Amino acid sequence: MKAPEVRTLRRSGDPLDKFNMVILGDGFQRRELPVFEKHSRLLSIRLLKMKPFSGVAKRINVYAISTASVDSGVTMVGAPKDTFYGVQGSWLGPGDYPGHFGTPHQDRIIDTAALAAPEQAAGVRIVIVNYPAGGGRGSHADRTVFVPLFMVDDTGLPATSVEQKKDFVEFTAHECGHAIADLAEEYISCNVHTVGELHRNQQTPEETAVNPVVKWRPLARPPELDSNGTFKVVHKQGDRMASRNSEPPGPVVGRGVTGMLGLYWGCMDIDPLAASASARAQCDPWEDPRGAPFYRPMARCRMRFQTQPFCRVCADGIQTIIQEATQ
Amino acid sequence: MPAAEVGLYLRLHVEKGRVSVTAAAPVRRWSPALLHAPILTPETYARFTSPGAETVLSLIDERGRVLKAFGFAETPQVYFDRKAPEGYPGLVGSTGDPSQKIREVYLPLAAGASFLSCHRSELTFIREGLFQKPVFNQEHVALYSMARPGQATPPVPTLAVPPDKPVRAATLPWLPRESPRPPRRPGRPRGKAQG
Numbered sequence: 001m002k003a004p005e006v007r008t009l010r011r012s013g014d015p016l017d018k019f020n021m022v023i024l025g026d027g028f029q030r031r032e033l034p035v036f037e038k039h040s041r042l043l044s045i046r047l048l049k050m051k052p053f054s055g056v057a058k059r060i061n062v063y064a065i066s067t068a069s070v071d072s073g074v075t076m077v078g079a080p081k082d083t084f085y086g087v088q089g090s091w092l093g094p095g096d097y098p099g100h101f102g103t104p105h106q107d108r109i110i111d112t113a114a115l116a117a118p119e120q121a122a123g124v125r126i127v128i129v130n131y132p133a134g135g136g137r138g139s140h141a142d143r144t145v146f147v148p149l150f151m152v153d154d155t156g157l158p159a160t161s162v163e164q165k166k167d168f169v170e171f172t173a174h175e176c177g178h179a180i181a182d183l184a185e186e187y188i189s190c191n192v193h194t195v196g197e198l199h200r201n202q203q204t205p206e207e208t209a210v211n212p213v214v215k216w217r218p219l220a221r222p223p224e225l226d227s228n229g230t231f232k233v234v235h236k237q238g239d240r241m242a243s244r245n246s247e248p249p250g251p252v253v254g255r256g257v258t259g260m261l262g263l264y265w266g267c268m269d270i271d272p273l274a275a276s277a278s279a280r281a282q283c284d285p286w287e288d289p290r291g292a293p294f295y296r297p298m299a300r301c302r303m304r305f306q307t308q309p310f311c312r313v314c315a316d317g318i319q320t321i322i323q324e325a326t327q
Numbered sequence: 328m329p330a331a332e333v334g335l336y337l338r339l340h341v342e343k344g345r346v347s348v349t350a351a352a353p354v355r356r357w358s359p360a361l362l363h364a365p366i367l368t369p370e371t372y373a374r375f376t377s378p379g380a381e382t383v384l385s386l387i388d389e390r391g392r393v394l395k396a397f398g399f400a401e402t403p404q405v406y407f408d409r410k411a412p413e414g415y416p417g418l419v420g421s422t423g424d425p426s427q428k429i430r431e432v433y434l435p436l437a438a439g440a441s442f443l444s445c446h447r448s449e450l451t452f453i454r455e456g457l458f459q460k461p462v463f464n465q466e467h468v469a470l471y472s473m474a475r476p477g478q479a480t481p482p483v484p485t486l487a488v489p490p491d492k493p494v495r496a497a498t499l500p501w502l503p504r505e506s507p508r509p510p511r512r513p514g515r516p517r518g519k520a521q522g
Binding site for chain 2: 016017099100101102103104106107110118119120121122134135136137138139140141142143153154167171174175178181182185187189190191193194195196197198200205206209210247248268272273283285286304305306317320321322323324325326327
């Protein structure tokens, strides 16, 4: 088996003083490694041109580590594969939408990434998975993103090269929001809320119980607050929603306050009491009434719809963490 | 001159209410942006209407005083996203991955900290007639000495959340210290490791 090979795609300084993006790949046979290398370069260029990463690009190192797997592709249900990191998933099975990726051998990822930057150095690991479907996985718990190749669309038809690259980079950025800043989804994923889950882009009832000041108020501009210091825009469940272009339903607020920071209902979680009362209800990602008690900061954000830019709160979260951990 | 080491990196293995540290290292730069004090405490739990469990990491001195404490949701969140099925714009997703056992955290390296203590706080609700009654529990999970190799560990003090039976402080598995490396030119292979 080919030994891991580390390439520096962008060097801004000592890894212990910088934020390190370490890109790894799984399920690529030796002959397929050029595909991994092409996608690594794509991320190193396009991700760092995207806000908020572009604003802190001088604080970021990017490395790619090539590892060859015995088999091509990764383990899916009923089809085991012998791969370097043992990535496995279930992506197209009935009842499993939207599917998932993971590995029981997370230590292998951490140890291999440490060939580029010490384990304790700040950073994120991005594992490119040799699988044709689209989607992604991100977690701050292990600072790791998994992202496949987006070579086919949801119906199994080949995606165009432009679509493929766009989706690949935009999904990776969304997953980095989870992995770097522990950002919540801003669509309703019907995660049953438990006390103790805190995210800088989701205001929960227990946070309001402890401190009525909304946590993102320090990022407000004067026109966004009323004379009491509270947000002018509060979009509650039942208020008007509408779709525009090909985007999901979004809140409709007054003409003079569109685009303002505020409180917009419907973030990641749902109320546990409502969830238990309607456990079998299908999840509506944008208007599920069980998400009424949870608020997000702005109407549009990459954490709600991957083609939109990060909202002010999410961009600030990513940028702050990178700035604080680097020089 | 290198900056002082002010933070502590920990790789934790979390499973079924058990926590073990599998790697530790001092760091000179880190972000405290995601740290917060414990949410579930004897003083706060009565305000909450949702259940939950929190892992609490506390830095304590040799007399058992808590210098700093931080809370983490017991089940780390893992997010899966995908384009919505054809005809629907946007994303759909789910959270949770039972195979996810690793958790990496950064804590401040508090002066005078002799031990790293870990306890679990849990809030559940039991039905009493028409009402839901909150039940709050805390249990000791693990204790580590902050002593570096070659340093002595002081005797275990009385802990804020006491264990059921006497415990010894385990040694933190410190990562080897990094030696300074020369800068490398972008684009050149950095060498090979054993595969």
